[in-house]
Amino acid sequence: MSGIPRVVLLAGGGGGARMARGLYGLSGAVNPLVVTNPGDDFEHLGLWVCPDTDSVLYAVADAIDPKRGWGRRDETWSVLAEIERLHGPTWFSLGDRDIALHLLRHAGLSGGKTLTEVTSDLAVALGIRAMRIIPASDQPVRTFVHTADGVMEFQDYFVARGCAPRIEKLEYRGAEQALPNSQLLSFLGEGCDCVILGPSNPYLSIAPILAIPSIVDALAKADTVVAVSPIVNGEAIKGPLAKIMREKNLEPTVGSWVEEMKTMYPSFIDLWVFDQRDAAFAEQLRAQGDRVLIGDTVMTGAAEKTALVRQVLAECVVDV
Ligand code: FO1
Numbered sequence: 538m539s540g541i542p543r544v545v546l547l548a549g550g551g552g553g554a555r556m557a558r559g560l561y562g563l564s565g566a567v568n569p570l571v572v573t574n575p576g577d578d579f580e581h582l583g584l585w586v587c588p589d590t591d592s593v594l595y596a597v598a599d600a601i602d603p604k605r606g607w608g609r610r611d612e613t614w615s616v617l618a619e620i621e622r623l624h625g626p627t628w629f630s631l632g633d634r635d636i637a638l639h640l641l642r643h644a645g646l647s648g649g650k651t652l653t654e655v656t657s658d659l660a661v662a663l664g665i666r667a668m669r670i671i672p673a674s675d676q677p678v679r680t681f682v683h684t685a686d687g688v689m690e691f692q693d694y695f696v697a698r699g700c701a702p703r704i705e706k707l708e709y710r711g712a713e714q715a716l717p718n719s720q721l722l723s724f725l726g727e728g729c730d731c732v733i734l735g736p737s738n739p740y741l742s743i744a745p746i747l748a749i750p751s752i753v754d755a756l757a758k759a760d761t762v763v764a765v766s767p768i769v770n771g772e773a774i775k776g777p778l779a780k781i782m783r784e785k786n787l788e789p790t791v792g793s794w795v796e797e798m799k800t801m802y803p804s805f806i807d808l809w810v811f812d813q814r815d816a817a818f819a820e821q822l823r824a825q826g827d828r829v830l831i832g833d834t835v836m837t838g839a840a841e842k843t844a845l846v847r848q849v850l851a852e853c854v855v856d857v
Pocket residue numbers: 549550551577586587588589591592607608628629630631635692695696
């Protein structure tokens with residue numbers, strides 16, 4: 538495809554947010570659309586919380602707390618302290634600045650705006666230019682975790698219970714009725730050089746997006762579909778992925794991840810990206826005929842984030 542590269546990034550959790558920040562570092566040289574995971578969204582204290590969308594917004598605006606990897610940098614917690622004093626629920630920590638964003642989202646949604654419109658308003662307010670950030674759907678798609686302890690909302694599993702319950706099944710509630718975001722479909726309709734699946738948990742961060750009907754087929758029309766490994770050297774970069782894989786009787790290796798992705802989405806991924814610590818496996822996969830790329834998938838600093846995106850685009854589009 539000629540002209541400025543058109544790139545879609547599927548972003549869930551911290552890995553997706555870091556990659557979105559890397560993509561933002563190439564502003565002007567690419568036309569990016571970031572699609573966020575709706576599976577973690579839930580209602581808390583009457584506010585609609587969209588953790589993965591907000592991680593992308595905050596990361597791209599360079600406003601994310603670098604230590605926690607979620608929420609606002611330079612946060613204060615007066616409201617949470619007061620909620621505690623009033624015996625309200627404090628298991629989920631919304632900081633003061635974060636609450637301001639949530640109040641604006643609430644006002645926008647209550648006033649009849651779609652989640653896409655509200656997210657766009659928030660992006661502009663945070664100073665984000667030249668990058669569209671949209672939820673995968675305007676209808677709710679929420680991950681429910683079926684465990685031996687019962688069925689629970691994702692944040693109940695993740696935050697309240699620290700991912701302790703053993704997962705028996707994951708349900709992406711609402712996905713079957715949800716429509717893919719129309720902005721995604723029109724972006725893809727105008728041609729897309731590259732779809733990147735960020736280094737995110739395939740079950741919790743990528744699957745809720747891809748569970749929306751027809752979205753895989755629409756994304757597959759891109760010239761190249763790239764998957765970045767969320768596993769490095771036998772460990773998940775962050776979060777419960779290794780534990781979940783063990784619960785499925787899988788070793789948390791890049792090999793198991795590739796097999797899982799190929800089983801879940803047959804013939805979908807054109808290019809696999811691994812960290813340099815998994816170079817031996819990458820070469821093995823290359824020898825079997827798969828396209829692979831080796832880089833720094835952990836992306837600790839700003840330079841590393843942009844470097845990985847640049848490397849991916851150089852492989853599947855042109856040098857940017
Ligand atoms: N994660 C936690 O472990 N504890 C929290 O109290 C918490 C609050 C929170 C508030 C806003 C937000 O955007 C994210 C928050 N997260 C918290 C992170 C969130 O649960 C996870 O990052 C994602 O859902 C997993 O990708």
